Amino acid sequence: MSEVLVLVDAQNGAVKKPTYELLTIAKRLGTPSAVFIGAAGEAAGVAEAVKKYGAEKVYVIDDAQIKGYLVAPKAEALAQLAQQVSGAGKDLAAILLPSSAENKEVAGRLAIKLESGLITDAVDVEGDGTTTQSVFAGNYTVKAKVTKGTPIITVKPNSAAPEESAGAGEVETIAVSISDAAKTAQIVATQPRAATGRPELTEAAIVVSGGRGTGGDFTAVEALADVLGAAVGASRAAVDSGWKPHSFQVGQTGKTVSPQLYVANGISGAIQHRAGMQTSKTIVAVNKDEEAPIFELVDFGVVGDLHTVLPALTEEITKRKG
Amino acid sequence: MNIVVLVKYVPDATADRRFEADNTVDRVDVDGLLSELDEYAVEQALQIKEKRAEEEIEVTALTVGPEKAADAVRKALQMGADKGVHVIDDAIAGSDAIATSLVLAKAIEKLGAEKPVDLVVGGLASTDAGLSVVPAMLAERLGLPQVTLASVVETQGNQVRIKRDTDVATEVVGGTMPLVLSVTDQSGEARYPSFKGIMAAKKKPLETWSLADLGVDASQVGLAASWSVVEETAARPPRTAGEIVKDEDGSGAKALADFLASKKFI
Ligand SMILES: Cc1cc2nc3c(=O)[nH]c(=O)nc-3n(C[C@H](O)[C@H](O)[C@H](O)COP(=O)(O)OP(=O)(O)OC[C@H]3O[C@@H](n4cnc5c(N)ncnc54)[C@H](O)[C@@H]3O)c2cc1C
Ligand SMILES: Nc1ncnc2c1ncn2[C@@H]1O[C@H](COP(=O)(O)O)[C@@H](O)[C@H]1O
Numbered sequence: 001m002s003e004v005l006v007l008v009d010a011q012n013g014a015v016k017k018p019t020y021e022l023l024t025i026a027k028r029l030g031t032p033s034a035v036f037i038g039a040a041g042e043a044a045g046v047a048e049a050v051k052k053y054g055a056e057k058v059y060v061i062d063d064a065q066i067k068g069y070l071v072a073p074k075a076e077a078l079a080q081l082a083q084q085v086s087g088a089g090k091d092l093a094a095i096l097l098p099s100s101a102e103n104k105e106v107a108g109r110l111a112i113k114l115e116s117g118l119i120t121d122a123v124d125v126e127g128d129g130t131t132t133q134s135v136f137a138g139n140y141t142v143k144a145k146v147t148k149g150t151p152i153i154t155v156k157p158n159s160a161a162p163e164e165s166a167g168a169g170e171v172e173t174i175a176v177s178i179s180d181a182a183k184t185a186q187i188v189a190t191q192p193r194a195a196t197g198r199p200e201l202t203e204a205a206i207v208v209s210g211g212r213g214t215g216g217d218f219t220a221v222e223a224l225a226d227v228l229g230a231a232v233g234a235s236r237a238a239v240d241s242g243w244k245p246h247s248f249q250v251g252q253t254g255k256t257v258s259p260q261l262y263v264a265n266g267i268s269g270a271i272q273h274r275a276g277m278q279t280s281k282t283i284v285a286v287n288k289d290e291e292a293p294i295f296e297l298v299d300f301g302v303v304g305d306l307h308t309v310l311p312a313l314t315e316e317i318t319k320r321k322g
Numbered sequence: 323m324n325i326v327v328l329v330k331y332v333p334d335a336t337a338d339r340r341f342e343a344d345n346t347v348d349r350v351d352v353d354g355l356l357s358e359l360d361e362y363a364v365e366q367a368l369q370i371k372e373k374r375a376e377e378e379i380e381v382t383a384l385t386v387g388p389e390k391a392a393d394a395v396r397k398a399l400q401m402g403a404d405k406g407v408h409v410i411d412d413a414i415a416g417s418d419a420i421a422t423s424l425v426l427a428k429a430i431e432k433l434g435a436e437k438p439v440d441l442v443v444g445g446l447a448s449t450d451a452g453l454s455v456v457p458a459m460l461a462e463r464l465g466l467p468q469v470t471l472a473s474v475v476e477t478q479g480n481q482v483r484i485k486r487d488t489d490v491a492t493e494v495v496g497g498t499m500p501l502v503l504s505v506t507d508q509s510g511e512a513r514y515p516s517f518k519g520i521m522a523a524k525k526k527p528l529e530t531w532s533l534a535d536l537g538v539d540a541s542q543v544g545l546a547a548s549w550s551v552v553e554e555t556a557a558r559p560p561r562t563a564g565e566i567v568k569d570e571d572g573s574g575a576k577a578l579a580d581f582l583a584s585k586k587f588i
Contacts, residue, residue, distance in 0.1 A: 011490060070468060070469065070470070070486075070493075070495050071458060071468055071470070072461070072462075072467075072468060075462070100488070100489055101454060101471055101488065101489075102488060104453060104454055104455055104458075105454070105455060105457075105458035105468070105470060106458075107455070108419065108453070108455030108456075108458040108459045108462070109458055109459065109461070109462040111420060111459075111549070112420065112423075112459055112462045112463060113462070115549075116549065117420075117548075117549030117550035118419070118420065118453075118455070118549070118550065119550055120453045120454075120455065121453075130553065134558075136339045136450070138558060139339070139557065139558055140341065140555055140556065140557055140558060141555070141556050141558055142345075142552055142554070142555050142556075143552070143553045143554040143555075144550055144551060144552045144553060145550060145551055145553060146549065146550045147548070147549060147550055147551050148549035148550075149549065151550075181465060184466075184467035184497055184498070184501075185467040185468055185469050185495055185496070185497045185501070186495065186496050186497065187493050187494070187495050188483070188494045188495065188496050189493065189494040190491050190492075190493050190494075191491055191492045191493075192490060192491045193490055193491055193492065200489075202489075206587065228587065228588070246473070246487055246508055247487060247489070252449070253359070253446060253506065253507045260587075261582075261585070261587050278558075282585055282587075283561070283564075284578065284581070284582070286574070286578075290566070290568070295564075295566055296561075297561055298561075298564040298566070299561075299564040299565075299581075300564050300565050300566075300567075300577075300578060300581040301564060301565070301566040301567070302566075302567055302568075302569050302574035302575075302577065302578050303566060303567070303568045303569060303574075304568065304569025304574045305569070308569070308572075309569050309574045309575050309578070310575075312572050312574075312575030312576075313575040313578055313579060315575075316575050316576060316579040317579055317582070317588050320579065320583065320588055321588065
């Protein structure tokens with residue numbers, strides 16, 4: 001069977017869940033190979049983790065010449081790997097990357113280098129390479145397929161349930177040469193975001209969000225999130241007011257989330273906000289205005305003041321959990 | 323200094339956006355406008371020009387799109403861009419990001435042949451089916467550094483420094499002009515055209531180029547040359563109306579807890 005390359009998403013050597021989702025999807029298309037671009041010292045641990053989800057091979061590319069620069073070196077490294085794999089007489093069925101702003105840019109450059117078609121933000125990929133995307137603020141679903149070269153597909157988190165299966169996890173170190181031309185946008189400083197101790201917004205099964213209606217006090221929103229084991233999100237109005245950093249923003253110009261449950265509190269439901277949450281499986285809202293457009297989307301809505309409803313709900317859930 | 327701003331004409335997000343029979347975005351019958359996210363790109367280009375008032379800086383707004391796309395360029399001229407270029411050709415209809423980036427790259431090369439281009443500025447994404455990839459693809463095609471998705475932009479001499487938010491960190495990225503820059507909606511409110519700006523725009527040059535002017539063959543662009551194909555589009559079924567309850571003396575929280583329990587969330 002032909003190989004499918006899956007770019008690993010890992011932080012400090014810890015593999016993130018979307019990687020396992022992509023490996024699960026890769027098995028539908030061919031034989032999954034994980035690609036780890038990172039510190040050589042972390043490779044063994046990453047290999048151990050990904051082989052549990054079916055990675056037959058683990059290509060390791062040392063990032064010493066890559067990590068200090070934006071996008072271009074990563075695209076070069078992946079292009080060289082793809083050429084080595086297909087040059088060795090093997091078929092390359094697809095290249096899958098977790099959808100993030102950076103990976104989409106990497107994929108875009110890679111598509112031009114490999115003269116291959118690109119599909120971004122897929123929410124599903126079938127065995128024949130047909131992808132599903134959600135467009136126009138989630139109002140349409142689109143099925144598409146790459147028709148040229150090696151399909152390059154970026155896949156959103158939560159697009160598949162990770163399935164464990166033993167792979168050989170054979171580690172192969174790949175030497176790449178990064179051109180000087182690719183090292184022209186230099187990362188001069190990096191400020192890691194403080195850990196919230198909560199699940200990552202785009203990966204979480206439950207997201208509890210707050211908007212302008214919180215009046216800037218997210219205590220009740222956060223308490224509810226914690227009792228549900230949820231991530232916390234925010235509308236742009238809440239972000240623009242400085243109540244939460246931009247990394248919390250859900251919507252067209254923030255994160256797109258598609259959790260099992262989305263709880264919108266004090267959020268009116270503007271189209272740009274919907275664009276980021278409309279595909280959630282179950283939607284619940286608390287808003288004091290019964291005319292708020294968010295209620296058009298909900299499976300269950302409470303017309304009321306979030307400052308009283310949320311604490312009461314948190315208490316009720318705590319009580320029921322015993 | 324020569325700045326090129328990429329502006330795209332998109333269907334209005336608040337109107338009823340739809341697909342045509344061939345599964346391409348309907349860009350003709352639906353009301354359109356300059357993509358809101360590209361207004362931020364125009365704004366940053368104008369701010370660079372204003373901050374460096376002692377230099378001679380020309381800002382050119384460039385679009386690739388159908389007849390009405392000229393409106394997007396006009397809006398950029400009203401905001402303060404100096405001249406406009408509209409690439410229009412029947413063959414371009416249905417182009418994907420890969421083909422669009424090719425046409426944009428050739429247009430920038432043509433502009434550069436007249437006077438070197440120092441800075442190409444794009445937006446965060448097209449507000450229609452945007453991928454947020456065109457600026458990166460342009461950098462790849464033009465062989466220029468890419469300094470993209472900036473929330474803060476600073477320039478000094480030929481140096482550009484930006485702030486960029488990733489999923490896990492905030493980065494400061496630097497590059498030397500010529501380069502490709504893109505900016506997010508965090509980069510600062512875009513200005514409204516003033517009455518004076520609207521009047522002045524009428525006299526500003528707006529050139530129209532065809533593929534032949536760019537030396538691009540029609541077979542390289544359009545739906546047929548696309549490296550991927552849309553097989554099916556479907557309107558998402560409307561969500562079935564849910565239950566809405568009024569909170570009275572704590573009844574709302576209990577009802578919501580019951581609902582969450584029925585769905586096994588608690
Ligand atoms: C180009 C562009 C991109 C955008 N991108 C995004 C994006 O990515 N994400 C995003 O969210 N927005 C985005 N927006 C902004 C969007 O249009 C809305 O302005 C924004 O979503 C409104 O946020 P909100 O719902 O919190 O505030 P509002 O619309 O002001 O709504 C507040 C709601 O809270 C309710 N409320 C008030 N007090 C209480 C209370 N005590 N208890 C319960 N309810 C209460 C009110 O009834 C109201 O419905 C974008 C806009 C543009 C132009
Ligand atoms: N047809 C076009 N004409 C001019 N600029 C474009 C066009 N398509 C994309 N762009 C630019 O590229 C950015 C990203 O677009 P996209 O990759 O389509 O989301 C936009 O914000 C524009 O600045």
